[in-house]
Amino acid sequence: MLLNYIFIALILLAVIAGLIQCFLTGDTSIFSEILNSTFSNAKTGFEISIGLTGVLSLWMGIMKIGERGGVVAGMSRVVSPFFTRLFPNLPKGHPAFGSMLMNLSATMLGIDNAATPLGLQAMREMQETNPDKEKASNAMIMFMVLVTSGLTLVPVSIMTYRAQLGAANPADVFLPILLATYFAVIAGIISVSIAQKIRLWDSVILSTLGGITAFVGLIIWAALSFPQEVVSRWSAFAAAALLLGVICWFVISGMVRKINVYEAFIEGAKDGFKTAIGIIPYLIAILVAVGMFRASGCMQWLVDGIGWLAGLCGLNTDFVPALPTALMRPLSGSGARGLMVDAMMQYGADSFVGRLVSIVQGSTDTTFYILAVYFGSVHIRDTRYAVACALIADFFGILAAILLGYLFFH
DSSP: OHHHHHHHHHHHHHHHHHHHHHHHHOOTHHHHHHHHHHHHHHHHHHHHHHHHHHHHHHHHHHHHHHHHTTHHHHHHHHHHHHHHHHSTTSOTTOHHHHHHHHHHHHHHTTOHHHHHHHHHHHHHHHHHTOSSTTBOOHHHHHHHHHHHHTOOSOOHHHHHHHHHTTOSSGGGGHHHHHHHHHHHHHHHHHHHHHHHTOOTTOHHHHHHHHHHHHHHHHHHHHHHHSOHHHHHHHHHHHHHHHHHHHHHHHHHHHHHTTOOHHHHHHHHHHHHHHHHHHTHHHHHHHHHHHHHHHHTTHHHHHHHHHHHHHHHTTOOOTTGGGHHHHHHTTTOHHHHHHHHHHHHHHHOTTSHHHHHHHHHHHHSOOHHHHHHHHHHHTTOOBOTTHHHHHHHHHHHHHHHHHHHHHHHHO
16 A cells, blocks of 8 residues: 555656746746656566566476476475564465575575566465455565565675776675665564564574574675685676576476476466566556656755755765665666766765765665565555565665765775
């Protein structure tokens, strides 16, 4: 329901802002810009959905092989002790556990093309046990917040942009990015757990989160101990090896189980194609609303207002030029990326602002895009408190990014 109100608010604020600017300046071209943004973003939403068709068909075909070969069930049993506590409404050993594990693993390695199909598969599996097919279940909400928090172990793409723009040490933002996105994940888990009355002090949950924290610490140590080129090369190798290993593992398990691997792949690929087509209306809706909000100038007004308030409170305002990236990040991944690059080109990749926008870009994920695609794939209309909890995670991730930027580079 909150997503509905946000959709309405973005459109109405855009129109009101256009009227105000037209009245103050007499320039009527703002309405043309807002209108043109609706057409361009509708086209972008359609192109993104069509672009997802091939990837979704591929990975949902692979997942169907793993499902019939027994691999997904085996993975579900491995993570069941932890997931049954974090997702108490799902039965023990539910097949969605395996899909969720693979999705989160791909996200941590920065493999977005593989993460999305795996996440959509998890949503479909959770929808099968959802008593109200139009309302998000508790398990769906917890999973969505974990996905939108976007924990990434090695932000290869951000380091690549920094290298291309002349950063002396492109990997110097690695540690603050990892810490910021980790804080976002923890904030997301806590907010959903409070809403769902999940006992976070359970020994299994505490030990698992402790193990993840230790693993994150190991990654930090490795990143600080080796040159950026070595880290990037080995992270790319790990991502490729993981995906190829999963494909081989699933195919071999299918052969051992003596299933028709080819037919299983085709069946899953057909489901992937249907899913890609089904998300088009949901994705277009949110992208059009965001595009109108940005084209109307509301985004810049919001940034200027925050900067004015910070100055009024006597706070350091050096972070203000990074706010457009921070505010755009939950709305549009490509938009935030463009703003990040623009800031680094304007201020320098090694400036405080250049480093800060890099940390902000890596601190969380594109919340509204993910919610539109994932919930749209299973035709969920009432997202309940999913948007609120996801935005809480975003807020703490971006706040942590700004504070860590000051701590490390100011």
